[in-house]
Amino acid sequence: MPNKDHGNKTKRVHEPGVHGRIWIDGPDGVFIGHGRVVLLERIREHGSITQAAKSMEMAYRHAWDLVDSMNRQAVEPFVVVATGGRGGGGAQVTEAGEKAIKLFWKLQEDFRKFLEKEQRALLKKYLVPIDGKKKQKKW
């Protein structure tokens, strides 16, 4: 499987500059993060954990663990599941889950702005390459 470029699997080499990750921890470690939120959106889109996982080339086992982790840490579950029944069952994102999605993307957007600000500060103080080549950075 050559050169997949979704999710955060492949070794991504960022552009030179300030980068970071941000997430929310709960009582039991990671609670809400980028991958989890994307997973929630995929579940909303596909109506099942299986299809959601497949759509982002994530192992079902991993997806299930993430959903379980979020549901155990949240007071109100983010995802409700049905086993058996027509189509074998399925999964739905709850209102609480939707709020978590919105909350995280808001946080992410703030973070993006923060990084941009720091990046500008960096550019002002130190000479960072603008032209293509891997050019000077003066420290």
Place this chain on the structure above:
Amino acid sequence: MPNKDHGNKTKRVHEPGVHGRIWIDGPDGVFIGHGRVVLLERIREHGSITQAAKSMEMAYRHAWDLVDSMNRQAVEPFVVVATGGRGGGGAQVTEAGEKAIKLFWKLQEDFRKFLEKEQRALLKKYLVPIDGKKKQKKW
């Protein structure tokens, strides 16, 4: 090796809340990050890569790779090394390296403030546990 708790090796479980990591990428991937800056400080303190690595229980191989990565990406090296000679040689942090250290800690401090701000915003909008027990979070 039971329960080491230095560096960032052991699985650290954070307190509930907003967390993150931040770093600076160069032309060849990660350039300056927390571990690298701590390593620089240890090199300054001990005068050798070997001792610096030992002091933070990092494999020499890994420490050397980090130093090499920084030196290759920086216009002026962050560390100058001497092989052989009295005492076998040693390593010294350059002025450029010192500037990088200062720069990163400044960035880190800004980031800490950002996280605190977001944490406060989170607390204002949603009820997050204050009393000890793993109590309610209302979403």
Place this chain on the structure above:
DNA sequence: TTTCGTTATTCCCTCAGATATATTACGCTT
């Protein structure tokens, strides 16, 4: 020229995280 402790380099091992595979449980629909 011998000594010494460090840098530099190579090879193999370990371990955690994720993946892959397989099996069972489930319950609506027909």
Place this chain on the structure above:
DNA sequence: AAGCGTAATATATCTGAGGGAATAACGAAA
């Protein structure tokens, strides 16, 4: 009651990052 596709769960496998150990290169000092 049989079929179906999913959830749920257990087990085995893969993989990549880092660690450990071993060795060579180095060069000033004695």
